[in-house]
Amino acid sequence: xxxxxxxxxxxxxxxxxxxxxxxxxxxxxxxxxxxxxxxxxxxxxxxxxxxxxxxxxxxxxxxxxxxxxxxxxxxxxxxxxxxxxxxxxxxxxxxxxxxxxxxxxxxxxxxxxxxxxxxxxxxxxxxxxxxxxxxxxxxxxxxxxxxxxxxxxxxxxxx
Amino acid sequence: xxxxxxxxxxxxxxxxxxxxxxxxxxxxxxxxxxxxxxxxxxxxxxxxxxxxxxxxxxxxxxxxxxxxxxxxxxxxxxxxxxxxxxxxxxxxxxxxxxxxxxxxxxxxxxxxxxxxxxxxxxxxxxxxxxxxxxxxxxxxxxxxxxxxxxxxxxxxxxxxxxxxxxxxxxxxxxxxxxxxxxxxxxxxxxxxxxxxxxxxxxxxxxxxxxxxxxxxxxxxxxxxxxxxxxxxxxxxxxxxxxxxxxxxxxxxxxxxxxxxxxxxxxxxxxxxxxxxxxxxxxxxxxxxxxxxxxxxxxxxxxxxxxxxxxxxxxxxxxxxxxxxxxxxxxxxxxxxxxxxxxxxxxxxxxxxxxxxxxxxxxxxxxxxxxxxxxxxxxxxxxxxxxxxxxxxxxxxxxxxxxxxxxxxxxxxxxxxxxxxxxxxxxxxxxxxxxxxxxxxxxxxxxxxxxxxxxxxxxxxxxxxxxxxxxxxxxxxxxxxxxxxxxxxxxxxxxxxxxxxxxxxxxxxxxxxxxxxxxxxx
Numbered sequence: 001x002x003x004x005x006x007x008x009x010x011x012x013x014x015x016x017x018x019x020x021x022x023x024x025x026x027x028x029x030x031x032x033x034x035x036x037x038x039x040x041x042x043x044x045x046x047x048x049x050x051x052x053x054x055x056x057x058x059x060x061x062x063x064x065x066x067x068x069x070x071x072x073x074x075x076x077x078x079x080x081x082x083x084x085x086x087x088x089x090x091x092x093x094x095x096x097x098x099x100x101x102x103x104x105x106x107x108x109x110x111x112x113x114x115x116x117x118x119x120x121x122x123x124x125x126x127x128x129x130x131x132x133x134x135x136x137x138x139x140x141x142x143x144x145x146x147x148x149x150x151x152x153x154x155x156x157x158x159x
Numbered sequence: 160x161x162x163x164x165x166x167x168x169x170x171x172x173x174x175x176x177x178x179x180x181x182x183x184x185x186x187x188x189x190x191x192x193x194x195x196x197x198x199x200x201x202x203x204x205x206x207x208x209x210x211x212x213x214x215x216x217x218x219x220x221x222x223x224x225x226x227x228x229x230x231x232x233x234x235x236x237x238x239x240x241x242x243x244x245x246x247x248x249x250x251x252x253x254x255x256x257x258x259x260x261x262x263x264x265x266x267x268x269x270x271x272x273x274x275x276x277x278x279x280x281x282x283x284x285x286x287x288x289x290x291x292x293x294x295x296x297x298x299x300x301x302x303x304x305x306x307x308x309x310x311x312x313x314x315x316x317x318x319x320x321x322x323x324x325x326x327x328x329x330x331x332x333x334x335x336x337x338x339x340x341x342x343x344x345x346x347x348x349x350x351x352x353x354x355x356x357x358x359x360x361x362x363x364x365x366x367x368x369x370x371x372x373x374x375x376x377x378x379x380x381x382x383x384x385x386x387x388x389x390x391x392x393x394x395x396x397x398x399x400x401x402x403x404x405x406x407x408x409x410x411x412x413x414x415x416x417x418x419x420x421x422x423x424x425x426x427x428x429x430x431x432x433x434x435x436x437x438x439x440x441x442x443x444x445x446x447x448x449x450x451x452x453x454x455x456x457x458x459x460x461x462x463x464x465x466x467x468x469x470x471x472x473x474x475x476x477x478x479x480x481x482x483x484x485x486x487x488x489x490x491x492x493x494x495x496x497x498x499x500x501x502x503x504x505x506x507x508x509x510x511x512x513x514x515x516x517x518x519x520x521x522x523x524x525x526x527x528x529x530x531x532x533x534x535x536x537x538x539x540x541x542x543x544x545x546x547x548x549x550x551x552x553x554x555x556x557x558x559x560x561x562x563x564x565x566x567x568x569x570x571x572x573x574x575x576x577x578x579x580x581x582x583x584x585x586x587x588x589x590x591x592x593x594x595x596x597x598x599x600x601x602x603x604x605x606x607x608x609x610x611x612x613x614x615x616x617x618x619x620x621x622x623x624x625x626x627x628x629x630x631x632x633x634x635x636x637x638x639x640x641x642x643x644x645x646x647x648x649x650x651x652x653x654x655x656x657x658x659x660x661x662x663x664x665x666x667x668x669x670x671x672x673x674x675x676x677x678x679x680x
Contacts, residue, residue, distance in 0.1 A: 019459065020421075021439030027383075027422055048441075061443040062424035064383050081344030082576045083538055084590070085503035086531065118427060118594065119343055120384050121351040123576065124173045124501060124508025133386045136175035137206075145274035 201356020204510030308494025313467030344543030542571025606649025
């Protein structure tokens with residue numbers, strides 16, 4: 001098991017020479033760990049010759065970057081116009097009610113984190129969702145329940 | 160000889176089961192000892208028919224759809240490999256009216272080829288535009304583009320040739336070509352379809368731009384919501400380097416150009432070109448004041464061509480077939496074709512590439528077949544979250560940048576989101592402000608604060624609190640946002656809000672009997 005400190009240092013080393021390296025570094029860390037740990041901030045700042053405030057500012061500006069670990073699975077539900085026209089708001093309430101959590105929170109058993117997303121580019125097959133990076137079209141409340149059940153069954157986490 | 164069976168790899172097709180269908184086809188073919196070759200093509204853009212399976216027969220490709228994994232055995236029983244009869248058989252793909260009525264220039268290869276096969280790309284006219292460009296001086300390439308009339312397809316419709324001319328005329332030790340692939344607007348997916356279905360055409364377009372203006376490095380700023388497109392782009396870029404189309408010596412010309420992909424991080428504002436540049440530089444995606452124009456001082460302060468995916472993907476055919484060929488499509492000052500995207504509550508959602516000039520009604524009913532729910536279409540939002548909401552009385556407006564603007568709309572990138580009569584336009588107006596509040600970069604006050612106040616004022620209007628005064632306040636706020644915002648995000652957010660009030664006043668408590676909305680029922 002590679003420690004998160006090693007992962008962070010590897011992500012920095014692999015990307016620091018790129019022009020405008022900060023986003024690639026942050027993505028590499030989050031791709032590996034699922035989030036950007038707060039203790040990565042000083043290391044990144046030092047390596048890229050930035051202030052910690054600048055790194056923190058970038059992490060918090062972008063919706064994608066998380067500062068705490070997500071659940072074993074991440075379910076994103078599109079809440080933009082095309083999906084709204086096909087009933088995504090009802091699905092959104094269904095989801096938060098079903099799990100008893102708010103957006104960007106994780107179910108108590110740690111199985112799934114729910115995040116809103118504004119367009120997945122699947123607008124002709126709305127409503128759309130994305131489960132661990134896999135796009136789903138014409139999603140229904142039943143299908144969401146199925147996704148949640150599958151997330152709960154899978155104790156190992158996303159591949 | 161093996162029979163080619165096409166099952167799209169397009170993420171929308173996969174989102175409704177194309178991957179499983181391809182697996183079952185492979186499985187059953189192997190069980191039955193049938194010699195088939197499965198090609199994962201792009202989507203033809205008829206999403207209600209996905210997963211759409213095509214089989215290559217001596218008389219052309221025959222389509223079946225929508226195919227579920229459970230249908231596959233029956234399809235083989237019915238003689239799938241010979242294009243046999245089956246309830247899911249749609250006939251020759253090219254004869255499907257939705258496709259037959261289109262004029263596909265930018266999307267000429269999408270759905271036909273294997274997206275990452277260089278051999279397919281070459282066989283279908285690939286690199287011809289680039290070869291033509293390599294034989295021309297930059298000024299001639301730029302003039303070709305100007306003559307073609309191609310305007311920015313990302314929404315702003317700025318003439319692409321003029322932008323290139325500025326970059327060409329600006330001297331610098333380094334110039335860049337940046338492709339804006341941050342397709343964040345709801346109702347749009349044409350960029351994604353190109354990147355997943357014909358990535359080489361984008362690479363070719365970027366290479367032509369680079370040769371024209373003297374750039375040696377390109378970036379594709381891709382939104383993180385498109386992981387499949389990212390994988391396809393990396394595969395295509397590797398293949399293009401291998402083939403010598405990218406690198407130090409493009410097709411033996413002695414000219415250098417290479418492309419890197421940069422992933423966005425879920426910020427809608429990074430689709431705005433200057434915020435995108437800041438993001439590429441590793442910063443918060445904050446909008447920059449203009450001037451300086453990015454064409455003069457763009458990425459890392461250097462002259463930069465910034466075009467969206469469809470604009471760049473339309474360049475190769477212009478260089479290949481000539482500016483006049485392209486300009487012969489369209490009407491008025493809107494030349495060429497636009498890949499319209501029919502989305503939301505629509506029966507036949509998908510991609511419709513045609514010359515400018517057809518009407519919204521033709522798109523919604525002749526192509527789209529009306530709403531998905533079967534209820535009357537009440538409102539249509541054209542041009543993304545910053546586009547106006549239009550009622551049925553506007554459906555006969557031709558889709559042409561100027562004609563549409565004159566009718567109070569915005570063609571933008573051609574994304575069309577359809578709503579049936581269950582929509583609450585008060586809610587949609589509120590959402591427009593809410594979305595702006597969530598996604599504002601925060602640099603300018605009208606957008607950052609105005610959007611938050613906009614939500615509050617609309618809530619008051621909808622709740623019937625001092626409605627005439629709050630409506631006046633809302634109009635005043637919108638006026639400030641339109642005239643004082645730094646970029647289109649704050650400047651155009653009032654579009655959907657005010658058009659909703661204008662065309663659907665009853666949803667804001669304004670009726671003939673209650674013209675100011677003062678009375679609260």
